[in-house]
Amino acid sequence: MASQNQLASIKGAKVLMVGAGGIGCELLKTLALSGFQDIHIIDMDTIEVSNLNRQFLFRKSHVGQSKAKVARDAVLRFRPHISITPYHANVKDPDFNVDFFKQFNVILNGLDNLDARRHVNRLCLAAEVPLVESGTTGFLGQVTVHVKGRTECYECQPKPAPKTYPVCTITSTPSKFVHCIVWAKDLLFTKLFGDKNQENDLNVRSTDATSSSEHVEDVFERRKDEDIEQYGRRIYDHVFGYNIEEALSNEETWKNRNRPKPIYSRDFLHDEIAQQNGNVDNAASDPSSVSAMASLGMKNPQDIWCLKENSRIFMEAFKLFFMKREKEIGNLTFDKDDQLAVEFVTAAANIRASSFGIPLHSLFEAKGIAGNIVHAVATTNAIIAGLIVIEAIKVLQNDTNKYRMTYCLEHPTRKMLLMPVEPFEANKSCYVCSESPLTLEINTHRAKLRDFVEKIVKAKLGMYFPLIMHGAALLYEVGDDLDEAMVANYAANLEKVLSELPSPVTSGTTVTVEDLKQELTCNINIKHREEFDEEKEPDGMLLSGWTQASSVEKDDNKSNGNGGSTSNASQAVPVEAEDNVEMDVPSGKKRRLSEISSQGLLSFTEETKNHGKLEVVDDDDDLVMLDGDPGLNKRKRMQ
Amino acid sequence: MDGEELTEQETALYDRQIRVWGADAQRRLSKSHILVCGVKGTVAEFCKNIVLAGVGSLTLVDDRVVTDEALFSSNFLIPPDENVYRGKMLAELCCDSLKDFNPMVRVSVEKGDVSGFDGEFFNKYDVVVVSCCSLVTKKSVNEKCRKLSKHIAFYTVDCRDSSGEIFVDLQDHIYSKKKLEETVECKLQYPSFEEAISVPWRALPRRVSKLYFAMRVIEKFEAEGRHPGDVSIADLPDVLRLKKELCEANSLNESHIPDALLERLVTGTREFPPVCAVIGGILGQEVIKAISGKGDPLKNFFFFDAVDGKGIIEDISISNPKSGS
Numbered sequence: 001m002a003s004q005n006q007l008a009s010i011k012g013a014k015v016l017m018v019g020a021g022g023i024g025c026e027l028l029k030t031l032a033l034s035g036f037q038d039i040h041i042i043d044m045d046t047i048e049v050s051n052l053n054r055q056f057l058f059r060k061s062h063v064g065q066s067k068a069k070v071a072r073d074a075v076l077r078f079r080p081h082i083s084i085t086p087y088h089a090n091v092k093d094p095d096f097n098v099d100f101f102k103q104f105n106v107i108l109n110g111l112d113n114l115d116a117r118r119h120v121n122r123l124c125l126a127a128e129v130p131l132v133e134s135g136t137t138g139f140l141g142q143v144t145v146h147v148k149g150r151t152e153c154y155e156c157q158p159k160p161a162p163k164t165y166p167v168c169t170i171t172s173t174p175s176k177f178v179h180c181i182v183w184a185k186d187l188l189f190t191k192l193f194g195d196k197n198q199e200n201d202l203n204v205r206s207t208d209a210t211s212s213s214e215h216v217e218d219v220f221e222r223r224k225d226e227d228i229e230q231y232g233r234r235i236y237d238h239v240f241g242y243n244i245e246e247a248l249s250n251e252e253t254w255k256n257r258n259r260p261k262p263i264y265s266r267d268f269l270h271d272e273i274a275q276q277n278g279n280v281d282n283a284a285s286d287p288s289s290v291s292a293m294a295s296l297g298m299k300n301p302q303d304i305w306c307l308k309e310n311s312r313i314f315m316e317a318f319k320l321f322f323m324k325r326e327k328e329i330g331n332l333t334f335d336k337d338d339q340l341a342v343e344f345v346t347a348a349a350n351i352r353a354s355s356f357g358i359p360l361h362s363l364f365e366a367k368g369i370a371g372n373i374v375h376a377v378a379t380t381n382a383i384i385a386g387l388i389v390i391e392a393i394k395v396l397q398n399d400t401n402k403y404r405m406t407y408c409l410e411h412p413t414r415k416m417l418l419m420p421v422e423p424f425e426a427n428k429s430c431y432v433c434s435e436s437p438l439t440l441e442i443n444t445h446r447a448k449l450r451d452f453v454e455k456i457v458k459a460k461l462g463m464y465f466p467l468i469m470h471g472a473a474l475l476y477e478v479g480d481d482l483d484e485a486m487v488a489n490y491a492a493n494l495e496k497v498l499s500e501l502p503s504p505v506t507s508g509t510t511v512t513v514e515d516l517k518q519e520l521t522c523n524i525n526i527k528h529r530e531e532f533d534e535e536k537e538p539d540g541m542l543l544s545g546w547t548q549a550s551s552v553e554k555d556d557n558k559s560n561g562n563g564g565s566t567s568n569a570s571q572a573v574p575v576e577a578e579d580n581v582e583m584d585v586p587s588g589k590k591r592r593l594s595e596i597s598s599q600g601l602l603s604f605t606e607e608t609k610n611h612g613k614l615e616v617v618d619d620d621d622d623l624v625m626l627d628g629d630p631g632l633n634k635r636k637r638m639q
Numbered sequence: 640m641d642g643e644e645l646t647e648q649e650t651a652l653y654d655r656q657i658r659v660w661g662a663d664a665q666r667r668l669s670k671s672h673i674l675v676c677g678v679k680g681t682v683a684e685f686c687k688n689i690v691l692a693g694v695g696s697l698t699l700v701d702d703r704v705v706t707d708e709a710l711f712s713s714n715f716l717i718p719p720d721e722n723v724y725r726g727k728m729l730a731e732l733c734c735d736s737l738k739d740f741n742p743m744v745r746v747s748v749e750k751g752d753v754s755g756f757d758g759e760f761f762n763k764y765d766v767v768v769v770s771c772c773s774l775v776t777k778k779s780v781n782e783k784c785r786k787l788s789k790h791i792a793f794y795t796v797d798c799r800d801s802s803g804e805i806f807v808d809l810q811d812h813i814y815s816k817k818k819l820e821e822t823v824e825c826k827l828q829y830p831s832f833e834e835a836i837s838v839p840w841r842a843l844p845r846r847v848s849k850l851y852f853a854m855r856v857i858e859k860f861e862a863e864g865r866h867p868g869d870v871s872i873a874d875l876p877d878v879l880r881l882k883k884e885l886c887e888a889n890s891l892n893e894s895h896i897p898d899a900l901l902e903r904l905v906t907g908t909r910e911f912p913p914v915c916a917v918i919g920g921i922l923g924q925e926v927i928k929a930i931s932g933k934g935d936p937l938k939n940f941f942f943f944d945a946v947d948g949k950g951i952i953e954d955i956s957i958s959n960p961k962s963g964s
């Protein structure tokens with residue numbers, strides 16, 4: 001049990017938990033049991049059915065309600081006399097500013113996405129409040145402590161960016177099932193049911209890419225007097241038949257690849273029409289419960305459907321969208337909890353996979369891939385929550401030398417399932433906690449300020465309320481209190497190329513980017529560069545000094561001779577990291593969880609003192625050291 | 640095979656974990672029957688974990704009547720309302736809360752003392768977990784389970800102060816694991832609790848956790864006329880004397896069982912909630928592995944101490960002198 005000292009610091013502490021999900025539920029319970037009396041908790045999410053297997057504070061009757069509020073009520077039932085303050089809000093809301101953070105003794109993260117983690121890290125640095133960070137996936141998990149001036153910050157080691165795939169792999173040469181899923185979800189689904197005005201590479205293989213844009217648009221529009229059945233079959237034949245034939249005509253592409261097989265609806269769907277219409281009429285009228293599987297009498301999401309079944313699901317889902325959810329068409333985005341959308345994407349991906357000789361997958365598996373669903377179990381979350389509280393108590397006692405980062409492993413390493421490691425010192429080139437400058441290679445004559453804001457400031461630096469300065473000149477800012485003239489001025493600047501801004505940004509100059517909410521300033525040295533590799537540097541710019549690990553998938557069967565399509569192919573299609581990514585497996589070679597056990601990166605400070613009669617070594621002072629990293633990310637132990 | 644399929648409701652509820660261990664393991668879980676004896680904080684954590692995971696049934700045994708705060712200080716299954724808990728048994732109170740966590744799991748109570756149950760009683764279960772009980776009871780329940788033709792997975796779990804111990808006996812355990820994309824079948828042989836703790840200390844592998852020795856000293860001390868957990872700082876001199884005796888008998892240098900550690904274990908009679916969460920989590924994971932027959936189960940002791948933060952597996956078997964094979 002905790003000592004009197006510990007108890008006193010626990011009782012007097014005011015703590016902020018960010019996240020009331022898998023880790024959050026466990027953490028709130030363990031904090032309450034441990035004697036914490038003033039707990040604040042932020043979570044913007046509402047409860048879903050798939051949370052109930054591990055977020056034990058929630059019941060079926062709570063589905064749809066605020067996680068933060070329901071978690072509070074549930075814990076107060078067994079600890080009625082403590083104070084729990086819930087906020088059903090986004091931690092990135094401006095209300096949660098540096099002053100808000102300053103009122104707490106420690107911040108405890110149980111978050112599920114990289115953006116929010118980075119944001120909280122910056123606020124903790126600015127407010128000088130210690131942060132205990134955590135994450136889990138399946139049986140793996142970790143807890144780390146970040147204290148300004150004592151340890152590295154959460155961003156000292158670059159985190160892997162969401163995985164992206166080269167466009168030509170998706171549009172023309174898929175070799176894995178995930179490529180088919182990305183095609184079905186980001187291209188076909190979006191084209192048919194989403195924002196029609198969005199740029200879309202679905203027809204990238206068309207022979208006459210430059211002049212055919214109007215013709216292409218026509219193909220996906222429903223024609224006058226066309227019934228849904230005819231419309232659906234025409235789409236089917238176009239994307240699985242005609243488009244593949246078109247692609248095949250480009251002999252160059254298939255020299256070293258298996259040729260795909262065009263698929264037409266007549267091969268699979270000849271006798272279905274009459275029977276299916278009857279089923280559709282019987283389908284439930286509530287739009288959220290519309291399901292092609294249900295109306296075709298297919299029950300098991302673990303089954304792998306044959307090509308014919310996939311074709312029937314494709315047509316049925318297509319029709320159901322138009323018959324039962326017509327109002328939403330044009331505004332739909334793929335959502336892993338939208339049954340009909342998952343059915344459509346599964347079927348479309350499987351038909352495409354079949355065409356390219358890629359193994360088919362069940363709806364259950366396809367949903368996991370399409371929704372980036374992270375594997376999650378209650379036990380790992382419970383263990384991690386326990387470890388967070390142990391570190392939080394050390395932080396409250398200012399027990400600096402005892403801080404540990406702890407890994408929860410699936411396979412024991414040196415007999416350990418829970419492995420404590422000493423925290424590392426701050427990375428001196430970290431632009432977040434050391435404010436060291438970055439370098440940006442960019443074509444200053446071609447890149448617009450908008451490209452810089454979107455691809456660097458927001459996507460790479462994670463700043464949401466940026467202010468951009470060049471010398472004394474203010475080039476851009478975001479805020480509620482700007483007058484009209486300024487707004488117009490900034491809007492105009494966004495469309496200008498860097499070298500033609502009112503204060504021209506050219507090679508050798510320095511741009512200052514500041515986020516007032518995060519109280520973070522970053523200087524970027526600009527270096528002009530004429531050309532960029534379209535596959536390796538899809539952004540057309542390169543940020544260095546602190547770099548995100550590149551995770552653009554290598555196009556292992558790199559195609560050439562794509563003619564008019566190459567300009568489109570330069571934009572990698574991002575595979576969205578959705579909110580359920582519960583942990584970023586650390587990037588630096590040193591900390592890759594998967595490698596810890598398999599590649600033996602560990603060595604111990606072995607003290608092989610022999611204590612006389614029996615060779616049992618007192619390992620009180622043993623610490624696990626991670627070394628053997630030859631790379632640049634060498635980190636020092638904190639002393 | 641129709642009756643074997645998971646229902647739509649189950650697939651939706653268990654979606655995230657089926658992605659970890661597969662539909663097959665989930666089906667096995669839903670048919671398993673678990674018995675726990677002694678429901679304190681760590682066992683409460685364990686029960687929560689396996690009820691959420693979706694076992695078939697969970698049966699609780701703990702006749703202690705809730706009288707004071709000590710019994711629920713680290714147990715979130717007991718509402719701290721005297722009107723609710725007065726006169727009720729620990730098992731009943733926990734049962735009521737656990738039922739609520741997952742309506743698909745049958746949670747029930749058996750009255751009686753675990754040491755009085757016979758083999759036929761244990762035969763109804765696939766997993767037996769005992770906690771807060773004496774050395775004699777641990778041994779006898781373990782033996783009763785072993786005599787049955789059915790393979791019962793047996794566990795003991797205990798937390799004292801900021802440290803905890805799990806013991807595992809899976810007898811002859813066959814399981815599968817993924818190795819380089821292939822599924823391979825593996826087999827492990829476990830000693831009984833009595834066999835394990837009888838392994839001479841001099842025959843143990845190097846660097847065995849100090850907690851292993853310390854727990855054996857306390858266990859032995861309590862076996863001589865105490866209720867489990869009924870020790871205090873006043874007992875420290877006697878405990879230290881016993882330690883000396885045991886070390887001499889086993890030719891173990893006394894420094895391997897630091898006095899400070901023993902002091903911590905005799906004074907800290909309450910469980911430390913974060914440690915309950917860690918130990919209850921590891922135990923939950925192990926029981927799930929044992930039932931599903933998937934993944935390496937731990938053999939055969941696990942120790943966690945919040946003081947150094949390590950969660951260590953120790954293999955204490957007769958057939959395993961030093962080599963570690």
Ligand SMILES: [Zn+2]
Pocket residue numbers: 152153154155156157426427430431432433434
């Ligand atoms: Zn940093």
